[in-house]
Amino acid sequence: MISAEEKSLAKACLEIAGAAGAQKARVSLSKSSMNLVSTLNAEVDRVTSCQDSSISIAIFADGRYGSYSTNKLGLEDLKSFIIKAVEMTKLLAPDECRNLPDPSRLVKDAVDGNELGLYDPAIVEISPQQRIAFALDNAVYGRQDGCRLISEEGEYSDSDYHNYVVDSNGLEAIHRETSFEYGTEVTVEDDKGNKFSGGWWEASPLLKDFKPGLVGPAAVKEAVAQIGPKPCRSGKYTMVIDSEVSTKVVNPILGALSAYNVQQKNSFLSEALGKTVFPEGLTMMDLPRSAGETGSKYFDSEGVATSDHCIIEKGKVLEYFVNTYMSAKTGLSPTCEDAIRPKILPWAPDGVKLTTREEIMDFCGDGILVTDFEGGNCNTATGDFSYAIQGYRFKKGRIVCPVREMLVTGNIISLWQGFIAAGDDARVCRAKLIPTLAFRGVDFSG
Amino acid sequence: MKMNNDASHFGVGKDLLDSLVATALSTGGNWCDLFFEDTTYTSLLLRDGQVSSGGSHIDYGCGIRVLCGEKTGYAYAESTDRDSLFRAARAASAIADGVGNCFSSVGRCATPPSSGSLPLQPGAAMTTETHTPHLAAIDWRETSAAGFVPKLQQLEALIRKKDSRVHKVIASLAWQVSEIAIYNSLGELVQDTRPLGSVNVTVIFLQGEQTEMTSASRSFAMGAEMIGDSLLEELADLSVKGIDERFAARRPKGGKMPVVMGAGASGILLHEAMGHAFEADFNRKGQSIFSGKIGKKVARKGINIIDDGTIEHNRGFCRYDDEGVPGQKTYMVQDGILTSYLHDRISAGFFGVAPTGNGRRESFRYNPIPRMRCTYMESGSDGSVQDLISSVSKGIYVDQFSNGQVKIGEGDFTFYVKSGWLIEKGRLTMPVKDINIVGNGPRALADIVAVAGDLKIDDGTWTCGKEQSVPVSCGIPSVLVKELTVGGE
Secondary structure, three states, X not given: OOOHHHHHHHHHHHHHHHHOOOOEEEEEXXXXXXXXXXXXXXXXXXXXXXXXEEEEEEEEEOOEEEEEEEOOOOHHHHHHHHHHHHHHXXXXXXXXXXXXXXXXXXXXXXXXXXXXXXXXHHHHHOOHHHHHHHHHHOOOOOOOOOOXXXXXXXXXXXXXXXXXXXXXOOOEEEEEEEEEEEEEEXXXXXXXXXXXXXXXXXXXXXXXXXXXXXXHHHHHHHHHHOOOOOOOOOEEEEEEEOOOOHHHHOHHHHHHOXXXXXXXXXXXXXXXXXXXXXXXXXXXXXXXXXXXXXXXXXXXXXXXXXXXXXXXXXXXXXXXXXXXXXXXXXXXXXOOOOOOOEEEOOEOHHHOOOOOHHHHHHHHOOEEEEEEEEEEEEOOOOOEEEEEEEEEEEEOOEEEEEEEEEEEEEEHHHHHXXXXXXXXXXXXXXXXXXXXXXXXXXXEEO | OOOOOOEHHHOEOHHHHHHHHHHHOOOOOOEEEEEEEEEEEEEEEEEOOEEEEEEEEEEEEEEEEEEEOOEEEEEEEOXXXXXXXXXXXXXXXXXXXXXXXXXHHHOOOOOOOOOOOOOOXXXXXXXXXXXXXXXXXXXXXXXXXXXXXXXXXXXXXXXXXXXXXXEEEEEEEEEEEEEEEEEEOOOOEEEEEEEEEEEEEEEEEEEOOEEEEEEEEEEEOOOHHHOOHHHHHHHHHHHXXXXXXXXXXXXXXXXXXXXXXXXXXXXXXXXXXHHHHHEHHHHHOOOOOOOOOOOOEOOOOOOOEEXXXXXXXXXXXXXXXXXXXXXXXEEEEEOOEXXXXXXXXXXXXXXXXXXXXXXXXXXXXXXXXXXXXXXXXXXXXXXXXXXXXXXXXXXXXXXXXXXXXXXXXXXEEEEEEEEEEEEEOOEEEEEEOOEEEEEEHHHHHHOEEEEOOOOEEEXXXXXXXXXXXXXXXXXXXXXXEEEEXXXXX
């Protein structure tokens, strides 16, 4: 937890900045610890122990702005650092749009950091032996029948993170959370010596919800399923995107809704606010205030209070993400700086209920199931994208063979015009709750 | 710079260094190294015509690594006071202390080997000499940020002068200097001063209703003397280069076809598609598609692929790597034969070879692993890029890639084409954009059928992310690959 001395240190930084000539400042003190055990082929390979702490300070001096950080936290070191930071800030050009958020927008209910229930005190009870047991007990190397598993790298980690933020407008807020994670990468060989890799991971802020036992079998299943890929002809296909990777076609939307990109004329949604540019089936919420859920936060990095609300409702864009600076630049009303915990709601035509990937494939009939994107890009200004994919050809709702060395190309707006369905299977260990998605008429090259 | 034989910059004397090593090895580890780092990072950002944003950051600490055979114990301290350092040393020693007796299978740690028979001895001995920071004629730390503000404004003015369609210019200058000290259980000490400066610029163009964006960057391991008129002029030229073609560019029809890679930035192909698979950790673990292929033919005769840490001022320059091994030039492929992986001390010990100076890390927070430096292919003898293009009936010429990615086991790679042309009957006929190229590393390497004599190292701000981020660079002469899959309509 953040100690009284650490709170005093953060507040002292505000005073030092003020004495050095800053009219306003925001100080963020973060500290974290992590313990990690890596395994290679069911033997311990690496043990890591980390403890970090740092102070970041945003300086507003004479209409100018600068951002600084240091991990030298002795008071004398901080004094010297902050005085230099104020001096440097005063060398920059003035920018009247830089300011702290209005006090009325600041979070008020993040008092001790426990409000969201994301901190599990059980973390301090975990012994080194238990960490090693977590890592070794969940390894599958040597325990897996039916495939030639040539390598398995597993990694267990537990961590805690504490953040204390104060500013000269009266902000004082705390966020704290724990995380328990286990992930595995495996490599299998076929009869001809060709290698295929697969991976899986699980994470939870609370130990009781942590399910590392699912990881190894899922990784092996993914690797084995890729054995025997077959060429697939170029053409237009229905594309079903697994919930593990479906953020790939949502992140460009979130980026284009950033007021920064809109202001820089670098957004394919620059004229979209208040307009219906997506199909009726797309509704995206931001749900940052869900207790006990990964990604939840009561405030953003400016200390602005988050809220549960709709970003896109039945295809209509309701929000750009506008921080204090961008609000002053653009005249748009300020919001949180980003989507904190976006969630796409399930949808299918005619009120049909589709939850899982399999149900969506069955509904679509034929197409290509995408289980991984491997590089590529989306042009923020135009929405044009091109990604390499890994996945499977499916017919009549059933997977028939793996495909590889294929590319999918298109435009984000056009892609969503072919939206078929969204499932209800978003991975709860992610901050972005994007389920399995399906689109018709997508260009594949192979 | 003060000459010394201890880590005095960090307030740590020789006795304390030895005590920390002794503590770290007290549980049976057979190798220990200490990595001290003091990095200052400063940046300036020009946006909307003003340098109105900037900042500086300090990162200070010491990473302590204990090896027990190929197993690693790692911990770090963000302070170099005795208590913090000894706490980290004890935490790192846990790899060998038989916590719960779980490491009994390792075996080889039961009796620490005597010095002289350590399997992890570097190929070239470390030295206790200290090294003056001759990479930087003008130490960034002795400059004022105020002096660079006009330089960024000059860069914007140059860019706007070159093209009336320029709508926005976003330019940044960032510099960092790291003081490094590395000490190991052989009693060897290396000290290094590492400057790195980078200028990045993104330009948004408007033509009617159409928006296009370009980006350019230059980065060097050198001091503030790098910021001169010639660099700004070069960046301005790069920023507007090919903008007419970008406005006119279209997606081609996709499919399998020959691809001519232009000299320079196309070297990212080597980095992603081959270089990563040559990193010895992947091969030690049997994961790489090149595992067990040392001495085998992987490319046509005459092809040489190199990873080089000795090019002074290059972004991938390493006087010493982060294990204290001297920087080297490593031939991975020589005359078409796979001759070496890229090693850190662990993999070198495993394979029984000398480390190649590729043990690198992002900061003291990370343990070193095999990483590339400047990866390139030597020039060939197949004429010019024009000769290569002329030989293609229908294909693609690419001169700028980004967002490369590779699957180490399968060897499958992907690259996003930032700019290129359609080749028809030996001529460049239509600019193309927003497409990907996919292929398979070993197959693409074997399918290089022509190499021009125009090797060019690209000095862009390349950063490689493999668990950790490290600065790298790349280069290649123009090459013709017989067949790759090109995405398109």
